[in-house]
Amino acid sequence: MSEPILIENPMYIVDARGVRKGSSFTIIDGEVNFKERIKSGRIVDARNRVVSIGFYNCHSHIPMILLAGFYSNLGFWPWLKNIISLENKLMDKGILNDENTYYSSLIYCSLLARSGCCGIVDMYYYWWSAVNACEKIGLRIMSGPPNPNSWSSFRREISRINYNLFTPIINMHSLYGVDINIIKSVVDEIRSNIPWIKLHIHVSETRDEVYGIWSKYGKYPIQLLEEYNLIDNSLLVHLCWTTYSEIELLKHRRCFMAHCPTSNALLYTGSVAPIVELDEVGVVVTLGTDGFNPSYEVNLRRVAKDSVLQLRQQYWSAEVSAWDVYRFLAVNGAKLFGVDNVIAEGRNPDIVLMDIVREARSFVDEDNLIEFIVYSPELTPVRMVIVNGNIIYDSGFNSDVEKEITYALSKLSNVRRKVCEFMGEVENEE
Numbered sequence: 001m002s003e004p005i006l007i008e009n010p011m012y013i014v015d016a017r018g019v020r021k022g023s024s025f026t027i028i029d030g031e032v033n034f035k036e037r038i039k040s041g042r043i044v045d046a047r048n049r050v051v052s053i054g055f056y057n058c059h060s061h062i063p064m065i066l067l068a069g070f071y072s073n074l075g076f077w078p079w080l081k082n083i084i085s086l087e088n089k090l091m092d093k094g095i096l097n098d099e100n101t102y103y104s105s106l107i108y109c110s111l112l113a114r115s116g117c118c119g120i121v122d123m124y125y126y127w128w129s130a131v132n133a134c135e136k137i138g139l140r141i142m143s144g145p146p147n148p149n150s151w152s153s154f155r156r157e158i159s160r161i162n163y164n165l166f167t168p169i170i171n172m173h174s175l176y177g178v179d180i181n182i183i184k185s186v187v188d189e190i191r192s193n194i195p196w197i198k199l200h201i202h203v204s205e206t207r208d209e210v211y212g213i214w215s216k217y218g219k220y221p222i223q224l225l226e227e228y229n230l231i232d233n234s235l236l237v238h239l240c241w242t243t244y245s246e247i248e249l250l251k252h253r254r255c256f257m258a259h260c261p262t263s264n265a266l267l268y269t270g271s272v273a274p275i276v277e278l279d280e281v282g283v284v285v286t287l288g289t290d291g292f293n294p295s296y297e298v299n300l301r302r303v304a305k306d307s308v309l310q311l312r313q314q315y316w317s318a319e320v321s322a323w324d325v326y327r328f329l330a331v332n333g334a335k336l337f338g339v340d341n342v343i344a345e346g347r348n349p350d351i352v353l354m355d356i357v358r359e360a361r362s363f364v365d366e367d368n369l370i371e372f373i374v375y376s377p378e379l380t381p382v383r384m385v386i387v388n389g390n391i392i393y394d395s396g397f398n399s400d401v402e403k404e405i406t407y408a409l410s411k412l413s414n415v416r417r418k419v420c421e422f423m424g425e426v427e428n429e430e
Contacts, residue, residue, distance in 0.1 A: 003042055004028050006025075006027075007025055008037075008044060008045055009024055009045070009047050010022030010023070010046035011046070011047065011048055011356065014373070015331075015343045015349065020366070025343070027351070027386065030389030032345060033346075042391065048358075048361060049355055051351060052116075053350060053351065054119070054351060054386075055116045055300045055301070056337060058121045058336055059260055059286075059288030060122050061124045062109065063100075063101040063104040063105050063130060064083075064291040065291070066415065067083065067293045068292050068296070070083070072293055076267040087125065090422070097126065098129045100412070100415050101125065101129035102126075102129035102130075102132055103412050105129055106133040106404060106405060107409065108133075108292055108298070109130070109137050109139055110401070111298035112300070113138075113385055113392060113393050115301065116382040118140060118385060119141065119337045119350070121142045121258070121288070121336070124291075127146065127171070128157075131161055131166055134166075136401060136404060137397065138387050138388075138390055140167070142166075143168070143171070144170060145157040146173065147172055147173055147178055168194065169197065170197055172187070172200070174205075175213050183199075183228070196233070198235050198256070200234070201237065202237045204220075204242050204246075205240055206240070206241065207241050220246055222239075223249065232254045233254055234255050234256070235255075235256045236256070240269050240273050241269075242278075251282060256286055256332070256335075257283050259285055259286065259307060259328065260287070260295070261303060262289065263291070263294050272314045275307070275320075284332045284336065287304055287329050305375055307320070307325050322374040326370050350385075352382055352385055353386075354380040355380065359379070
């Protein structure tokens with residue numbers, strides 16, 4: 001049981017129902033209680049603060065912060081080819097291993113938590129190390145072994161995890177990386193044992209990918225997934241090059257998509273995901289950083305802002321609003337993680353407290369608050385993060401986590417030096 005947390009006199013409350021004037025409430029064993037003001041636990045002065053439901057990073061390759069700066073100025077395919085080659089070489093050299101992956105994950109996850117992230121969907125090597133990092137901090141995580149080949153191997157892998165905020169997911173890289181028949185066989189086998197589990201897969205990120213799938217199968221990627229009954233209960237990532245006929249196939253289907261505007265722009269994949277149309281047909285749109293390499297981003301609200309800017313440019317329209325991307329970031333992110341997305345009596349949402357800085361208080365109101373949250377995160381900085389009823393961040397982490405982060409920073413300085421030396425050796429050989 002966690003100690004009660006009394007949130008006193010917040011200026012505003014924001015959740016799936018919108019913005020409203022704040023009122024005090026207590027969090028008791030994770031549940032919101034507006035009737036009792038229990039002062040025996042933690043008391044939080046929330047004057048001049050906004051209380052929001054949490055934010056979620058719904059697609060990431062967490063440990064890739066270790067490779068920050070490598071190949072990030074290349075386009076998608078050269079970047080991918082070089083990164084995969086480098087990862088394989090670093091694993092062969094023992095540099096990319098579970099220990100270094102853990103410390104990389106701890107740094108990246110701590111940066112995300114500082115900006116209000118409450119849960120992360122991950123896909124990477126040594127995947128359990130990222131889970132351990134999330135457990136250390138107190139974040140939710142959805143992950144699993146990359147490209148599993150059977151239920152037995154998948155079960156063996158996930159059985160090593162004993163963390164109540166971990167949810168397994170089927171990580172299949174892509175339709176160009178894994179044969180569709182293998183994906184179908186493994187997904188069906190795993191779902192026969194875990195019916196609710198989601199498939200997490202990159203889809204239609206580049207035009208070349210779409211044409212490649214068409215050349216091989218005679219179908220576009222979403223059409224291929226539909227033929228193999230792999231759309232429902234899936235998290236489809238990117239969807240930058242999606243046709244209108246494919247969008248129609250997704251109408252009223254039980255699926256999610258992760259929009260990653262920042263990384264797609266940096267890798268210049270050439271198109272913006274049609275999230276307006278996807279949202280309209282019932283796809284649950286969420287947002288993701290896609291990892292630090294290549295996005296260089298740890299603030300999910302800046303990803304949300306990137307989404308608005310790109311879509312307004314693409315559509316020549318202000319049709320996409322700050323509320324839309326707040327909904328993708330927080331409301332729909334909570335849906336993906338199965339978390340309550342309203343701050344109401346008896347509910348158990350994750351919660352983020354943001355300051356309204358002194359200079360902005362005179363011109364922030366109920367009508368424009370969402371715009372400030374999305375467009376000006378510097379004017380509404382995160383001060384506290386509460387996940388599953390526990391304070392995991394309060395202008396800093398607890399002493400044990402801070403000590404571990406300090407050690408991780410020292411450790412990774414040496415690891416990065418080894419990576420750079422190795423890169424130099426590779427370049428000299430070439």
